[in-house]
Amino acid sequence: MQQTVNPTKSQSSFNIWLKYLLIGAVLLIDFYLVMLMYSQGEYLFAILTLVILTSGIYIFSSKKVYAWRYVYPGIMGMTIFILFPLVATIAIAFTNYSGTNQLAFERALSVLGQQHYFSGEKYDFKLYPQADNRFKIALRHGDMESVFVSDSIALNDKQVVVTEQDEPQGDVAPLKVITQNRSALQAMTVVLPNGNELTMSSLRQFSEQKARYHYDEANQVLVNNENGKKYRANMETGFFQAVNESGDWLSETLEPGFTVGTGFNNFVKIFTDEGIQKPFLQIFIWTVVFSVLTVVFTVIIGMVLACVVQWEALRGKAIYRLLLILPYAVPSFISILVFKGLFNQSFGEINMILNQLFGIRPEWFNDPFLAKAMILIVNTWLGYPYMMILCMGLLKAIPQDLYEASAMDGASTWQNFSKITVPLLLKPLTPLMIASFAFNFNNFVLIQLLTNGRPDMIGTTTPAGYTDLLVSYTYRIAFEGSGSQDFGLAAAIATIIFLLVGGLALLNIKASKMKLD
Structure with a gap:
């Protein structure tokens, strides 16, 4: 006897699996957004996102709380536009959040780590136009006769290797071309034969740059690579503050600072x-x-x-x-x-x-x-x-x-x-x-x-x-x-x-x- 399949039951089963698939996708997006906000130090926004999306999924997917679907939008609107700003304002009142102290500690440390200083010699550079909108870049230091020249490159290349050669023949690209392609040139890294890396420091020069600070996690000290000064995080003021050899605080601080709790100090x-x-x-x-x-x-x-x-x-x-x-x-x-x-x-x-x-x-x-x-x-x-x-x-x-x-x-x-x-x-x-x-x-x-x-x-x-x-x-x-x-x-x-x-x-x-x- 041939077995028949109920098409209504099959369609219902498909709808259930589709429902759970959508719920799972929304939950994955929810948890991803929450973890992303949490990692950036946005704790209140992470909590708000978690509460809104998870409660919304539960209310609109469960028959037990069906009646709440009609009041949920109003409650969430009140939460987002009234309750959350109130809670956020009160939370900020117990911190040092200001124009100089807006970042989380990790973010402030990252910004300081991205600062550079010119640590080596400066090289004048010229661009020599080539076929197919390509160029050769030539760098000369001072009155040196020899120059460092690259192969034919596109100006949007991120890394360019130069070797010691004779200066190229032909016309030099005018300053207008350099100005028009300034962003691309600033993003370019030129590697010298000795391995040193140069970046654009002005419209006519490339210079060697190094990171200004490095963070010693073992001793929790931020060190200035240029002058050797040491800074330690002051958790009361929210700044990296200079310290002497004995570890005593000095007056110098670094910006940007970071946000710390100050208790009732503002009040x-x-x-x-x-x-x-x-x-x-x-x-x-x-x-x-x-x-x-x-x-x-x-x-x-x-x-x-x-x-x-x-x-x-x-x-x-x-x-x-x-x-x-x-x-x-x-x-x-x-x-x-x-x-x-x-x-x-x-x-x-x-x-x-x-x-x-x-x-x-x-x-x-x-x-x-x-x-x-x-x-x-x-x-x-x-x-x-x-x-x-x-x-x-x-x-x-x-x-x-x-x-x-x-x-x-x-x-x-x-x-x-x-x-x-x-x-x-x-x-x-x-x-x-x-x-x-x-x-x-x-x-x-x-x-x-x-x-x-x-x-x-x-x-x-x-x-x-x-x-x-x-x-x-x-x-x-x-x-x-x-x-x-x-x-x-x-x-x-x-x-x-x-x-x-x-x-x-x-x-x-x-x-x-x-x-x-």
Whole structure:
């Protein structure tokens, strides 16, 4: 009796084997990427890659966790764009990561090992064109009559052997040809008859080069081959530092440095280094004041304007609403740049008007108080339309019976506003006011475009300005430091900002008797 094969069962078996084959391929790629990142010292990225790919494979290949497939993309997105940057920032805060200390120890050692110095005599060279776009290279040392000449070569040859010969006949290639093929010539190694190797040192010369450093693993010492100096890795500062014969530290260090853990040193520096502590406290106070005043001004102006445009007797309400909401429709960076021009001390329209009316020309960008006042004016202009729109919607939810009852009791317009409108608007506005406070606490765009933190403070260790917020101060430490970009210190301040914003938000929520679900 002939046996038949079920095609459905065969297809199902094929699909299962294909599934496991794809899973195995993805896992191999995953482990390869993880090992590659780990070997380069990128431990956090290695962990992130391992978690994302392995968890994704498990969720999308197992029926037991089928429901998680729908929330997995959102969870991973939150992990990649929120949780991971937060963890990475906190991790950097406990290191000396900076513009001069970005590499892992092994990578820094490798970079130092690639440095060379000219250790031998220099040879002038010439190129003699040959057929088929090939050349002969001739090298001469000083006034020597004999020259070292190669066979016909291509300029992209990596190694060229020369022998002592008579100088070739014919035209010499102009400097233009050497310039056009500079990269290829720099990658070329010329071997002399005695075995010495030469590399291109200028547009007209080849010179013998040797590695500047070699690492003695037995004694863990980096030795300078040129002068014999010895350097040892200082695991506290993250540099190879010179040592004397007794092994004591000298002042000389080598760059690039490497990243090492520093514990709480960056946090301690913020509160103990006077050059950092003083501007940090001033900027922190100004950040809180700026955020609070911005919320207060935008809420008051937005609430008043919302009541005005909702007034029944007002004619042309639609036009007023459009004009008052217009600042919200214009991109904020455009409005900020426009105000920067308006407040220009020499040619701005604001100073021109003040000069005509009162004979004064305030120095908005040079005086710390005026600069802060200017920032509050601009930010209030940018923020009030949002609050006004919210209040316009909330006003419609207030029962008209309350106003009718107060009218019967003889209440004035101000009493209606202060006793009915404001209390009933503040309660639903409280969460939005807290969100506005948190947003303005980190309002980097406004400061960066309008004042860039200036006017600058004098006598500080780090770049700091009177109008800097903590977030812009952190940016300047990380990217505008005059010495080196101190990412570790910037990350420590960013960590403090995160704790402050979270703590202040929770404090405000608790004070307003709101519960977190």
